[in-house]
Amino acid sequence: MKDAAAPLPLEAFQGSRILACARCRQWITIPAAAIEVGGAHAHERSNPMGIRFRFGCFAAARGLSRQGSPSREATWFPGYTWQVEICDGCKEHMGWLYATMDHRFHGLILAALVEIDPA
Numbered sequence: 001m002k003d004a005a006a007p008l009p010l011e012a013f014q015g016s017r018i019l020a021c022a023r024c025r026q027w028i029t030i031p032a033a034a035i036e037v038g039g040a041h042a043h044e045r046s047n048p049m050g051i052r053f054r055f056g057c058f059a060a061a062r063g064l065s066r067q068g069s070p071s072r073e074a075t076w077f078p079g080y081t082w083q084v085e086i087c088d089g090c091k092e093h094m095g096w097l098y099a100t101m102d103h104r105f106h107g108l109i110l111a112a113l114v115e116i117d118p119a
Contacts, residue, residue, distance in 0.1 A: 021063070022114040026089030029061040029108065031115070037098075037105055038077060045076045055095050058106045063088045066097055076107075087112075 016030045034041050037057040046052045065088055070081035080098040085106065087094050095108040 016118075018116050018118050019108075019113045020116050021087040021089055021092055021094065022112055023092045024087060024090035025114070025116065026063045026087050027118075028063050028087070028094065028113060029058045029106070033058045033060045035059045035105060042110065043076070043107070048074050053095075053109055054111065055107045055109050058108055061085075061106045061108065064094055064097075064106070070099060082107075 016032065018027050019029045019031065020027050035057050037043075040057075042054060042056050044052060044054045064085040067084040067086055070083050072081050075082055075098075077098050079100050080103075081100075082096040082098050085094050085097050085108075086092060092112060093109070094112050095106060098105050098107055
């Protein structure tokens with residue numbers, strides 16, 4: 001599988017603003033990793049329980065752990081599986097990893113991120 005959602009190396013954070021976990025400030029991604037999927041970077045969707053999420057798509061991230069097995073059930077992106085991703089620092093729900101056989105990306109909950117200046 002081509003790993004378009006590869007972990008960001010620490011060097012990617014040098015000289016860049018950082019998107020960190022809003023709860024514990026664990027470094028997660030950078031604004032330059034933002035991508036468009038399905039014609040947009042930001043999306044709003046509701047899960048089967050009616051909980052609404054606003055999330056952005058990112059090609060790369062770090063500091064996240066996946067929970068459970070990949071699922072196709074109720075996917076917001078046809079053809080993609082999804083897995084919940086949580087912050088390694090505080091275990092906050094950060095979003096989902098979406099994957100096909102040849103493409104992966106992170107759908108990160110925008111309210112769970114805060115932009116910080118590492119300097």
